[in-house]
Amino acid sequence: MKTKKAKPTLSTQPKLDLCQVHKADYATPKKPVLLDIGTACYLAVRGQGRPGGDVFQARIGALYAMAFTVKMTRKFAGLRDYAVCKLEAQYFFVGDPCGIPMDEWRWKLLIRTPDFVKQDDLDRAVATLLKKGKDQDVKEVVLETLIEGRCVQMLHVGPYDREGETIAVMKSFADSRGLKFAGPHHEIYLSDPRRVAPEKLKTILREPVTPA
Amino acid sequence: MTAGPSRATTLRDYKERLLRVLVVIQQQLDEPLRLEDLAARACLSPHHFHRVFTGLTGETLMGHIRRLRLERAAGRLKLSRWPVVQVALEAGYETHEAFSRAFKAGFGLSPSEYRAQRSADGRLPARCGIHYRDGGALRDFKTLRCGDRAMNGILKQVAPMRVAFMRHVGPYDQVHETWDGFCMFLGKEGLLGGGARFLGICHDDPDVTPPDKIRYDACVTVDDRFRPQGEIGVQVIPGGEYAMATHFGPYAKLGESYRRLVGQWLPRSGRELASSPCFEEYLNSPETTAPKDLITDIYVPLASQRP
Structure with missing residues (x-):
């Protein structure tokens, strides 16, 4: 018997690009600025280990697998299309990161996602991915809402291991305004480290602040 | 007895081959010249001939x-x-x-x-230094210098890659439409992300083939379990040695990078091209990346070196 093939019904709404809609959140100033970051939804996955190490890369793979599967499943169903945003990460340090071995670094990888994406979408995507034999890591991906509020933000150009220099500039800027870093440290990766030379890598650094 | 050193294909070899073609062009300037015939005279595959030609002479055919x-x-x-x-x-x-x-x-x-005009130069500017000569006697030409815009090609051993693909026939600047449908299908099946690579196989050179006839395969790497379905087929990108270079910037300018890699870097590399098509790998997403920041690796297949 011939079965009828599912045909996609394309949504007539324009594709949503959150980076464009929230352009102010993705400012890339060469000097520190103060920003107010509103509520933002993300696909998120936590982990511990050296940034760029095996666990980190596996979790990036799981996060993107979820991001693409959720998006494309919705698109195929005729729901509103949106762009998969760039990778971001939060780092959780108690005290000075210089004193913590990189293998013990705790982080959360993030991809900003429209708020119309719901837990059901994630559940379906996990089922699809596990059926395809993808790594169990996809089950660790969750929906999260961040409200970072007042932040100091600045563009860091250069290798990741020299972010300290940019953070120092941001810190003295915060100090001069009677503010202190409240954590967690947040970064947004604008460049691809596989092909872009370390000294040219561009990363947005963001530090939530509170009155000192 | 020891085997002699393998003989590298030098820039001089490429020049001599191209010279044969340049002579034929001068002698048969009124004939309809077929790319395939000219490529055969140069002992180059039609896939790559035109890029070698433009890369060395600085002109399209x-x-x-x-x-x-x-x-x-x-x-x-x-x-x-x-x-x-x-x-x-x-x-x-x-x-x-x-x-x-x-x-x-x-x-x-x-x-x-x-x-x-009493005195007038009958020559038009040409970087290769070749001008019309009655009878077509040519001995040499100037190859385009690599200069500052040299392409940093590297040799890369590539393992065979099994890919799901969707064929696009038409202008190269419309391949995104094929990608759109292809990604939607693969994405909803859970086949994107987690290490899947995004590749394109260019069967034709957009500098030579009319836009409506360009064949291009949008490809995503898949494991052995994936089976062809509907418009989506499966093929294996052959493994072996490739010349690889990274193109930074809009896809519309990929042709320039191919011309520099095939036409300028390759003739100086000592290597010979294989007849299989080139492929490219897209490292970032055009959806969220400004055209100037797009990164694409281009791969050109090399013939195995004879001992």
Whole structure:
């Protein structure tokens, strides 16, 4: 018997690009600025280990697998299309990161996602991915809402291991305004480290602040 | 007994082969020249011939032929009493006007002004230094220098890659439409992300093939369990040695990087091209990346070296 093939019904709404809609959140100033970051939804996955190490890369793979599967499943169903945003990460340090071995670094990888994406979408995507034999890591991906509020933000150009220099500039800027870093440290990766030379890598650094 | 050193294919070899082609072009300037025949004379696959040609001479094949015809026409204006319209027809132009326009664009004078000038150079600017010569005797030409815009090609051993693909036939700048449908299908099946690579196989050179006939395969790496379905097929990108270079910037300018890699870097590398098609790997997403920040690796297949 011939079965009828599912045909996609394309949504007539324009594709949503959150980076464009929230352009102010993705400012890339060469000097520190103060920003107010509103509520933002993300696909998120936590982990511990050296940034760029095996666990980190596996979790990036799981996060993107979820991001693409959720998006494309919705698109195929005729729901509103949106762009998969760039990778971001939060780092959780108690005290000075210089004193913590990189293998013990705790982080959360993030991809900003429209708020119309719901837990059901994630559940379906996990089922699809596990059926395809993808790594169990996809089950660790969750929906999260961040409200970072007042932040100091600045563009860091250069290798990741020299972010300290940019953070120092941001810190003295915060100090001069009677503010202190409240954590967690947040970064947004604008460049691809596989092909872009370390000294040219561009990363947005963001530090939530509170009155000192 | 020890085997002798393997003989590298040098820039000189490429030049000699291209010279054979350049002679044929001069001798048969009025014949319809087929790319396949010219490629065969140069012992190059039609896939790559045109890129080697433009890379070494700095002109497209058609641009080269048009220029030589105009130079010949300039000579005829000076040395014969042919009416301009006859010179135009002999130069391959269908109308006097089209010829005059092309002539003026090249020489800065209309054909009749040119004829009236006492001294006039019958040559148009050409970086390869080749100009029209009656009889087609050519001994050498200047290859385009790599200069500052040299392409940093590297040799890369590539493992065979099994890919799901969707064929696109049409202008290269419309492949995103094919990608759109292809990604939606693979994405909803859970086949994107988690290490899947995004590749494109270019079966035709957009510099040579008419836009509506360009064949391009949008590809995503898949494991052995994936089966072809509907418009989506499966193929294996052959493993082996490739010349690889990274293109930074808009996809519309990929052709320039291919020309530099195939036409300039390769002839100086000592290696020979294989006849299989080139492929490219897209490292970031055009959806969220400004065209100037797009990163694409381009791969050109190399023939295995003979001992």
